Amino acid sequence: MAEKRHTQCDVASCKLCPRSAIGMVAALAIMVAVGCQPEETAYTMPDADPATPPSTTSPTDKPTKSAENAAAKPARIVDKTFDDIKFDIEPDAPYEREMLTDEIEELVGQRIRIRGYIYPTLQRDGLKAFVLVRDNQECCFGPGAALYDCIRVEMVPGNTASFSTKPVSVEGEFLIDELEFDGITRAVFLMKGEKVR
Numbered sequence: 040m041a042e043k044r045h046t047q048c049d050v051a052s053c054k055l056c057p058r059s060a061i062g063m064v065a066a067l068a069i070m071v072a073v074g075c076q077p078e079e080t081a082y083t084m085p086d087a088d089p090a091t092p093p094s095t096t097s098p099t100d101k102p103t104k105s106a107e108n109a110a111a112k113p114a115r116i117v118d119k120t121f122d123d124i125k126f127d128i129e130p131d132a133p134y135e136r137e138m139l140t141d142e143i144e145e146l147v148g149q150r151i152r153i154r155g156y157i158y159p160t161l162q163r164d165g166l167k168a169f170v171l172v173r174d175n176q177e178c179c180f181g182p183g184a185a186l187y188d189c190i191r192v193e194m195v196p197g198n199t200a201s202f203s204t205k206p207v208s209v210e211g212e213f214l215i216d217e218l219e220f221d222g223i224t225r226a227v228f229l230m231k232g233e234k235v236r
Contacts, residue, residue: 134224200235
C-alpha cells in the first residue's frame with residue numbers, strides 16, 4: 040500500500056499535518072538515539088576513490104565566518120541560552136543558512152554551556168546522543184516549533200548522559216550542522232557534548 044504524504048504545507052508549522060513538530064522532534068530524537076544517519080551520509084559514489092573521503096561541500100558553497108571560528112576554538116566555556124541562537128524565520132518559510140546571525144556564526148567551534156531539557160526517548164541511561172530542547176512545554180513539542188528551539192547533542196567518545204525530567208546544562212563544542220528529511224530542514228545546531236549536569 041502506498042504511503043500517503045501531506046505535501047501542501049510546511050510540515051514543521053502545519054497544525055493539521057500528522058507529521059507536525061511533535062513527529063519531527065520525536066523522529067529526530069529516536070534517530071539520534073539509535074545512531075541513524077541521513078541517507079546521503081551513508082552513500083558513496085560508485086566511481087569514488089576509497090582512499091579519498093567524499094566532500095560535503097558543493098562548488099556553490101562559500102566559506103563562512105563559522106569555518107574560520109571553528110579553527111580557533113577557545114579553551115574556556117561560554118554560557119549561552121536558547122535566546123542567543125534565535126534567528127528570524129517565518130513559520131512557513133524554508134530555512135536558509137543566510138538567516139543565521141553573525142553572533143550565531145561566531146559561536147561555531149566555541150565551547151559553550153547551555154541549559155535545556157533532554158527530549159525523552161525510550162532509553163534513559165547511557166545516552167550517546169539526544170536532542171536538547173528549550174523547555175518541556177509547547178515550544179518544542181507542538182505545532183510551529185522553531186528550528187532554533189532544539190540542538191542535537193552527540194556525546195564525545197567515552198561520555199554518556201542520562202535522561203532527567205529536570206533541566207540540564209550541556210557543555211561542549213557548538214556547531215552548525217543542518218539536518219534535512221524530505222527536503223525540509225529539521226535541525227540546524229549540533230553540539231559535541233562533553234558534560235551533562
